[in-house]
Amino acid sequence: MTRDDIVDDLLNFIAAADPSEDAFNELALKVHDHQFQHNAPYAKFARSRGKTPRTVKHWSDIPPVPINAFKTLDLTCCRPEDAVAVFMTSGTTQAGRRGKSYHAGLEVYDASMRRNFAQRFMRGDTAIKMGILFPTTRMMPNSSLAHYLDLAITGFGTPDSEWLIGADGIDLARLIHALEQAEATGQSYALLGASFSLVHAMDALQAEGRRFHLPPGSRILDTGGFKGQSRELELDVFYDALSQTFGVARDDCIGMYGMTELSSQFYDNGNATCPSVKSGPHWVCSRVVNPLTGMAVPKGETGVLAHTDLAHYNIVTTILTEDAAIEVDDGFQLLGRVSGAEAVGCSLAVDAFLKAAEAG
Template structure:
């Protein structure tokens, strides 16, 4: 049975709002979306067919073939013709000589609902709104950045009217940020800082240079994401969260890391960073596996491999993504162990070559 984009979107929005979903429900929707992608995304269809993975042959979400994340830099992966796409998120281009992966969204209704439902549960944790400081450029400065959109959405839907952004064309607006932190300390109202991990390193360096530190009110929280990517000095996770807690007075269990990527429509969170690496997990519309990248098969329980995410929210492209991140499955989610290296790194490169060969026909 053919399924339309409109039907897929309606099914997803209904699925997001449900609290009683089962493994069978996830499989049913995953297979429906795979059939839609197989029919409408021609490079993916060729790759899946070459592996014998057709809608008639696949029985569950674990059998749906995953696309190596690097392939998004080489091929257009979209079910809707790209000339009809209004929203395109692009990767930063920090690797592969500036080549940028692209994720095509015919509507942001699915992405936005996925983000807000998850964000409210995992970051807001019962608060309706909180005053926010944003340490990342806005959507006007970075219109193709999924993170800029994510943070703008967080501010609009969950921030108070006096929330502010503190990155402009000159960089970190230190004076305004320090004034905002002073006000937060004096008001005794919870405050949230959200932004790229490397922006927090710049803030920490500036506070150390000035000999400043703050004690933000109880209930304050921090969200960082994205790592350092050569844009600041790198810190070990424990050193980073110790420094944040000491400089801003926010306990490490309120220092939350968001793990996301341009090629997904859903984010993962931990429940704070009291111990590193913490367990990360997502909502009921995303599932994760840890695999051997050469075979695509799950590694034995407790062993390290490469993370594969199956994200129903990424419906217009491909839902199953082979990342370049090492991880291990644990009760309640997975531990993120950094970028792959050694044999797994070579395995990811081979997987990209095999995908491109099959997808180009």
């Protein structure tokens, strides 16, 4: 299949109302075949595991690529110089080396974000006034999160929505004005940003002695990640603080979980309890696995998250994260970074991948 064929199939699958598990599996195998043919480092790795298009019969047979491999190899089905966008990780680990995801086009990425965001964050609303607590795409052109938030504000924000971070940090005066205006008019308001930017905003408002009570329908999107850029809070403390500062119920403080190494995101249904249960859209399947064996651990036990994201068609669909989690009935509970035996298992998985992918 050509790239255009893959893209058409993916766009149709993302738009589908209720696709079957068989349809997911069929498309996953097509995308795996495409990646095996056009992504040389991945093909070497898959072949070393005996996972060729001839032997892979189910999406769960696709070997997961450890996310740290993205910091060493160019995993892409197009030439890196032909990519229309290159999203890079923050470089907060491994001596600042940044993982890269090369996108031959953004039509599938954008469709994935919009469909999922409409269902999980907008909750039936077509538009809401937004304040974005994150740098713009002009400021951070290689940030997948900046692109994600740009899609949010342009596709779902009212015309008076705005970015609230500039070169000098948070524009506190504009933030306060937007919050006061929402209180005065009763117009629902959405505040979106990374965990660290939300902490900075709360600290600045506390220094001014300000708290707000946003009107019904208001909500907060926490895209995760303190990354050493703010004080780090326990989840319960963090969501309590958001609720108290902005007058938004914890059920309306929605957590998003995403990463540069994927093209789709996961959401919870609010954070009345922590850790919340997160889940993805129908074009993503997740497993909690033993990183040494790649086998799923029993439901209710701690393991490492592995995701198969069909929207990540130009890179690799299936990744092994470094996130500990527990599988539950409606998704998974995210526990944070792996440690102990799971961390050792992830490191060994990286070594095994690199040896296979770099072999002649």
